[in-house]
Amino acid sequence: MDPEERVRRVSATPLSSGFAMCIIVVIIRVPDIGLAARPYRGAKEPATAFCCRLRLPQRLQPPVPAVPDSSPTLSCAPSTCPEACMSASMNTPANGSLSRRSVLRGTAGAAGLFTAGGLLTACGGIKESSAQTDAVLRIGYVSPSTGPAAGFGEPNAFLMKKLRATFKDGLKIGGKKYSVEIIDRDSQSNPQTAAQVAADLINSEKIDLMLVTSTPETVNPVADACEAAKIPCLSTAVPWEAWYFGRGATPEKPFTYTYHFFIGVAELHAAYTSLWTKGGVETNRRVGVMWPNDPDGKAIRQGLGPQLTKSGFTIVDPGAYEDGTNDYSAQIAAFKKADAEIFNTFPLPPDFATFWKQARQQGYRPRIASIAKTGLLPSQIEALGPLGYGLSAGFWWSPEFPFTSTLTDQTARQLADDYEKSTGKQWNQVIGSNMALFEVAVHALKATSDPKDRGELAAALGKAKLTTVAGPLDFTSGPVKNVSTEPLVMGQWRKATGGSTFAVEPVIVDNGAFGDIPRGGELEPLR
Structure with a gap:
């Protein structure tokens, strides 16, 4: 029997549509299937930590059977298909090629993803239509609870307990009652881990909304x-x-599904220059900067540096350094010399x-x-x-902020x-921004007629305008589409x-x- 005839016969078998389609893709003409695994590379390769791409010759694409509206629908686009699609059951050679035996073992492993009610897949794209699924809003939450940025995750346990209690009675949206499930994950302060947990939340947990x-x-x-x-x-x-x-966004090509609120270069410039010129401490207006070779450092060097220069400050920049550097003698010498x-x-x-510590040991003491x-x-202090x-820092939230949470009705001080x-x-201060994250999320969910309609x-996120415990947020008038400042x-x-x-306490000084x-x-x- 030739391969095309086998496709026609298998596709005519009265199986679940998702089952028939995926089995055909996996088992027909094994020698012609290619699998390429590529690592996550940031904005240009945004799907997950690894993206599996399954290729099938055009002439072997099976006919698509009629699918009743009540059946699950499957979409396994390359941009959303994680390594879990196949690699858990395959031994892939270092060159990325696959043997027939490896593919068949992967097929056997993939069989464990099927159930009578449809396909449980790591490839994403399924939208089940059961009442149980539709009545639950699943919110993914990712933050760094361990690793170098673990301090930002300190309030997580407190916030998760408080928010789950707040949502215990669910949310009523468009005349329908939804229960709310928060699924929290630790990024470990690592980009690859962050991508992996995102893939798990999207593909395995089937979240409706991501907060990060x-x-x-x-x-x-x-x-x-x-x-x-x-x-x-x-x-x-x-x-x-x-x-x-x-x-990789531009004002001409903004994002469609991702939104963000926080401070930016304009807020930092205004806060820094106000403090440095009106704070009561006289200086020579020479600013020694250490901006690292990472996304934060690059954004600040390109944006804040020129603005400080325009404001009459002299920038002393020894150049970008790599995260994890252990010896800063060159930078310290440059700051002392200037x-x-x-x-x-x-x-x-x-x-x-x-x-x-090295700056103090080597005699660099800025005012x-x-x-x-x-x-x-x-x-951290x-x-x-x-x-x-004596160190100063920007505060995007503190108990002194005169705002109240829309979820708990607590003032900043009470929270x-x-x-x-x-x-x-x-x-x-992460307490305030992370509580505000959920406040905006609920505001947007309630603004929809169907909170499970992703578009x-x-x-609704892009139209959000409200005052949170962190202050007023307005996504309709941000510096660019997708963004609100605070x-x-x-x-x-x-x-x-x-x-x-x-041991320490912060005092608002400007x-x-x-x-x-x-x-x-x-x-x-x-001092």
Whole structure:
């Protein structure tokens, strides 16, 4: 029997449509099947950590049988098909080619993905129509709970418990009641892991909406996977330029399914220059910068550097350094030679700890040090000991913010107090941005007639306009499509006083254009 005749006979067999189609693709003309595995490469290869592509000669494409509306539908597009499609059951040679025996073993393994009710697939694209599935909204949540950026994940356990309690009675949308399931994952502060957990949430957990937070290393791969798979995604805690331009978007070609809110270069420029010129500490306006060779560093160098120069500051830039550098002697020497009395950096927390200790040992002591990406959380400052006192940082949330959560009806102060009482830990600003992430998500879900319609939900994210516990957000008037900015003020870390149970405390020392956020003191020079 020739292969085309076998295709016709198999496709006529009265099996589940998804079963018939996938079995035909896998077993017919094995020698002509090619499989290429490629690693995740950022915005240009956005699907998952690995993307499997199954190729079948055009003449062997089987006829498509009629599928009743009640049946599952299958789409295994190359851009959304993870390595799990086949590789779990195959031994793939290093050159990427596959033997007939390997493919047949993969076919046997794939059989475990089938059930009588349809196809449970790692290839994605199935939309089941059972009442049980339709009545549940599955929200994926990804953040770095371990690894170099683990500090950003500190509030996760508290927030997950509070939010699950908030959603215990479900959500009523368009006259229908939906239960809400939050499925949280740890990116381990690693881009490849972030891509892998995104693929799992999309393809295995069948999420309806993705939420992701904290650093480009976590956020960008997850957002890329969602854009490729057409899954609505909302993110925060990454300067928006690093999220937007870093993923390859332009104002002419924005994203369709991924949205983001956070500060950007304009907010940083306004906050820094206000603090450095009006804070009461005189300097020579020379700024030593350490901007790394990563998405944050590139966005800041291209955007913030020129703006600071236009504002009359002299930039002392020894050049981009690699994350994980252990010796900063060259940078320190350059700052000392230029007498840079202001210092600014966007490093990973361990890198800054290494640099700051070396700077003190080698005699570099700027009058002002404004840092970002680290120095944002109490645990990061405590790890520095007395060397952390006097560091300044941008605050996109604090208990002093005069806003209330749309989900819990708690003010910023009440939310911070609740966290400290529940965990015994000091509040940090990620609590506010991550709570706001869910506030915007629920606002968008409720704005749809069908929250499971991906296109409608993505459009609702793009129209969101509300005031969250982190402040007002407006996606209709952002700097670019897909983006809303938020308030930013400057705080300074000091040794805790007044019988505090914590080692350090932040004081808002400059509120810039946000006069409704109260100041708690004046900027003090580094000692």
